[in-house]
Ligand code: HEC
Ligand code: HEC
């Protein structure tokens with residue numbers, strides 16, 4: 001008499017066959033969704049000076065490139081040197097305690113130690129200039145920085161995020177004069193033009209385009 005049905009005999013084999021695959025899939029999913037980049041959306045470290053983009057880029061309307069002046073030309077976007085702050089703060093709010101570290105930096109010639117927020121790993125490479133030349137606005141990748149009293153990472157900067165746009169950039173392109181206009185909205189003509197521009201672009205989707 002059989003106590004267990006016959007198929008039970010096959011179970012260990014079946015388990016052995018299925019489990020490694022299942023395990024790899026689970027590990028893969030966990031790795032993918034819980035990899036640091038997903039957690040870093042919203043990453044907003046405390047900065048040494050209470051500098052506000054909402055005040056400077058939003059309310060005062062200073063163009064991003066006044067401070068991030070290498071963003072269109074050099075591989076890395078710069079964070080402004082203290083001199084740029086002093087262009088105004090040698091006259092404005094000269095005795096504000098909130099600017100004490102900025103004045104100290106200026107006097108001692110030691111840069112303010114801003115904490116870096118956005119970073120992709122060394123095995124992948126990203127350069128701003130071709131994106132800006134193609135008409136991708138800052139807001140597509142950094143969100144409404146002009147509304148942020150403290151900068152927080154807005155997008156996950158994952159590989160799939162890069163590729164989503166590379167496969168279909170047209171809806172994310174704008175006229176070049178508008179790359180720093182955070183509240184810009186496209187007209188129908190802008191959409192038609194963007195589709196035409198996208199036609200002439202070749203954002204890489206092959207591995208060596210971003211990994212060298
Ligand atoms: C008056 C100078 C100034 C202007 C104008 C300005 N920024 Fe900044 N930006 C800074 C400083 C200083 C930091 C470093 C401190 C911080 O993160 O708040 C910074 C940091 C950033 C960062 C985070 C860098 C990192 O570490 O990852 C981004 C992104 C950024 N700015 C985008 C913009 C955009 C987009 C605009 C235009 C809407 C803009 N900034 C306008 C001074 C400026
Ligand atoms: C184009 C002029 C300009 C530049 C450049 C500029 N600021 Fe300002 N900043 C201002 C003005 C104007 C105010 C606000 C004054 C007010 O509240 O009446 C201000 C306010 C501030 C405050 C708040 C001070 C307080 O007591 O409320 C801080 C902190 C500050 N700025 C930091 C910086 C830093 C850091 C930089 C360089 C990365 C910088 N600013 C560059 C014009 C500028």
Ligand code: HEC
Nearest residue numbers: 064068071076077078116118119120126131136137138141
């Ligand atoms: C296509 C997406 C994209 C666009 C458009 C874009 N950025 Fe970035 N930005 C990134 C990525 C990705 C990083 C991280 C780069 C790295 O780790 O090398 C970054 C980093 C930065 C940093 C920090 C640089 C550092 O090394 O500390 C600043 C500042 C910055 N961006 C400013 C801007 C400004 C200003 C604009 C618009 C003029 C802009 N970005 C447009 C994706 C973008």
Ligand code: HEC
Nearest residue numbers: 125126130134136140162165169172201202203204209210
């Ligand atoms: C919102 C759209 C968008 C996002 C997001 C984006 N890209 Fe791009 N990328 C483009 C476009 C458009 C081009 C333009 C290509 C051209 O000029 O033909 C481009 C070009 C490139 C190039 C080729 C540059 C060259 O020298 O020609 C690299 C490398 C690249 N992107 C890497 C990245 C990486 C890495 C990320 C993610 C961290 C990313 N991109 C995110 C739109 C995007």
Ligand code: HEC
Nearest residue numbers: 035037120121124157158159162163204205206207209210
């Ligand atoms: C548009 C740019 C781009 C292209 C094309 C691209 N990658 Fe990536 N890849 C990235 C970025 C950015 C990261 C880092 C993502 C992160 O930190 O989450 C990455 C990460 C990776 C990782 C590491 C995963 C991890 O969790 O760190 C591997 C492996 C990888 N890519 C393989 C590939 C292969 C294979 C291809 C070709 C089929 C490819 N990539 C094409 C941008 C790209």
